[in-house]
Amino acid sequence: MTQAEALKEYLLRLADSDMILGQRLCELCGKAPALEEEMALMNVALDLVGQARNWYEYAAELINDGRDADKLAFRRDAHEYRNLLMTEQPNEDYAVTMGRQFFFDVYHYFTLKSLTESSDERIAGIAAKALKEATYHLRRSSEWVKRLGDGTEESHRRMQEAVDILWRFTGELITPDDTDRVMAEAGIGPDPDQLAKDWRGMVNEVLTQATLTPGAEDAWMYMGGKHGEHTEHLGFILAEMQFLQRAYPDATTW
Amino acid sequence: MPQHGDSDSRSAVDILIASDRVPANARPDLLTEDDIWALLEEVKDPEVPAVSVVELGIVRAAHWDGKELSVDVTPTYSGCPATELIEELIAEALRAAGFRDPKIKQVLTPAWTTDWITDEGKEKLRAFGIAPPEGSSSKMSLLGEPEVIACPHCGSKDTERVSEFGSTACKALYRCKECLEPFDYFKCI
Numbered sequence: 133m134t135q136a137e138a139l140k141e142y143l144l145r146l147a148d149s150d151m152i153l154g155q156r157l158c159e160l161c162g163k164a165p166a167l168e169e170e171m172a173l174m175n176v177a178l179d180l181v182g183q184a185r186n187w188y189e190y191a192a193e194l195i196n197d198g199r200d201a202d203k204l205a206f207r208r209d210a211h212e213y214r215n216l217l218m219t220e221q222p223n224e225d226y227a228v229t230m231g232r233q234f235f236f237d238v239y240h241y242f243t244l245k246s247l248t249e250s251s252d253e254r255i256a257g258i259a260a261k262a263l264k265e266a267t268y269h270l271r272r273s274s275e276w277v278k279r280l281g282d283g284t285e286e287s288h289r290r291m292q293e294a295v296d297i298l299w300r301f302t303g304e305l306i307t308p309d310d311t312d313r314v315m316a317e318a319g320i321g322p323d324p325d326q327l328a329k330d331w332r333g334m335v336n337e338v339l340t341q342a343t344l345t346p347g348a349e350d351a352w353m354y355m356g357g358k359h360g361e362h363t364e365h366l367g368f369i370l371a372e373m374q375f376l377q378r379a380y381p382d383a384t385t386w
Numbered sequence: 387m388p389q390h391g392d393s394d395s396r397s398a399v400d401i402l403i404a405s406d407r408v409p410a411n412a413r414p415d416l417l418t419e420d421d422i423w424a425l426l427e428e429v430k431d432p433e434v435p436a437v438s439v440v441e442l443g444i445v446r447a448a449h450w451d452g453k454e455l456s457v458d459v460t461p462t463y464s465g466c467p468a469t470e471l472i473e474e475l476i477a478e479a480l481r482a483a484g485f486r487d488p489k490i491k492q493v494l495t496p497a498w499t500t501d502w503i504t505d506e507g508k509e510k511l512r513a514f515g516i517a518p519p520e521g522s523s524s525k526m527s528l529l530g531e532p533e534v535i536a537c538p539h540c541g542s543k544d545t546e547r548v549s550e551f552g553s554t555a556c557k558a559l560y561r562c563k564e565c566l567e568p569f570d571y572f573k574c575i
């Protein structure tokens with residue numbers, strides 16, 4: 133795999149994960165447990181979709197086949213999507229919503245932090261902007277994990293269940309493939325070993341404070357999202373997200 | 387209902403279109419970069435009309451060589467929905483001053499920080515009922531507690547955070563335990 137090919141692939145992964153998690157969070161608009169939580173979730177979603185646009189725009193320039201950011205987001209099918217499986221998992225109860233957010237936020241925070249020092253200046257610029265937002269997201273989701281984990285008997289039970297349900301998707305966050313390695317060697321992407329170490333360190337710290345038990349490091353992990361092999365959920369997300377653009381392709385006025 | 391007088395028979399659409407046109411008697415060639423900054427000072431943030439885009443630190447640079455005018459703007463947040471509107475408002479203000487084709491360029495680096503809000507801008511935010519960002523963004527710790535936020539209405543420091551996010555991405559929601567008023571806090575990033 134050439135560096136140029138890996139870069140396009142890597143940008144789509146960053147963009148798709150932001151996009152899909154943003155879309156997932158938007159499903160809670162009008163249904164969140166409290167007004168303040170709804171505002172927070174929608175603002176996190178807004179940040180993620182904004183970041184996705186920045187990554188898509190750069191990806192579109194490099195792919196250079198006439199597709200713009202909108203076409204990349206709204207005209208690719210599930211097998212072309214490169215998002216992490218974690219981001220497409222359903223919202224379920226609030227423990228799962230926040231647990232998913234927390235596991236992703238830790239990955240996102242350390243990834244972006246490393247990308248601010250990327251040898252690719254455009255990536256470093258987008259990451260510097262996004263890092264400020266991701267830091268805030270992480271602060272919020274880790275507080276929720278602690279509050280629910282170290283809360284009542286029921287909140288503890290449900291938060292632990294959420295950790296157990298989601299654990300199988302955490303491996304993909306920190307397991308590198310060829311694309312990740314090519315990016316790391318080029319000084320564009322994060323060092324995979326460091327990312328894994330940082331992720332484990334912070335997850336263990338927060339889960340311990342939350343009186344929660346993490347899963348086993350050698351547990352079976354679901355992977356494939358980065359290569360377009362998704363869980364059954366992604367197709368449904370895209371069906372809803374892309375309906376308008378598919379029904380009225382190239383419409384100039386909505 | 388308002389009556390249509392003879393003095394101005396133009397429809398709202400005409401006025402809107404007219405505001406987009408370059409006035410015939412405008413002489414932008416006589417304007418300096420200082421004049422341009424003064425024009426930009428008049429462009430207000432659509433969400434917070436009390437402060438200008440310059441005071442918020444959104445306008446990063448203006449270049450005018452007598453022929454071409456370019457203005458660099460930076461978004462406050464990656465997904466800020468006001469960014470495009472702000473760019474359009476800036477372009478409109480410049481066209482109204484006679485600049486035919488102002489170039490508005492979006493720059494992401496360096497990333498916007500609340501440290502760029504001017505002292506005057508912070509005071510205006512407070513007067514508008516929004517607590518300005520406290521402290522410097524570089525001193526924020528990752529999981530640390532935020533500083534004490536003073537109520538913009540009564541000045542009390544006995545306040546509590548209600549929500550990490552407020553009416554827009556750039557704000558959090560607080561409540562004053564002294565005067566019991568809720569208020570927005572412009573988050574420090």
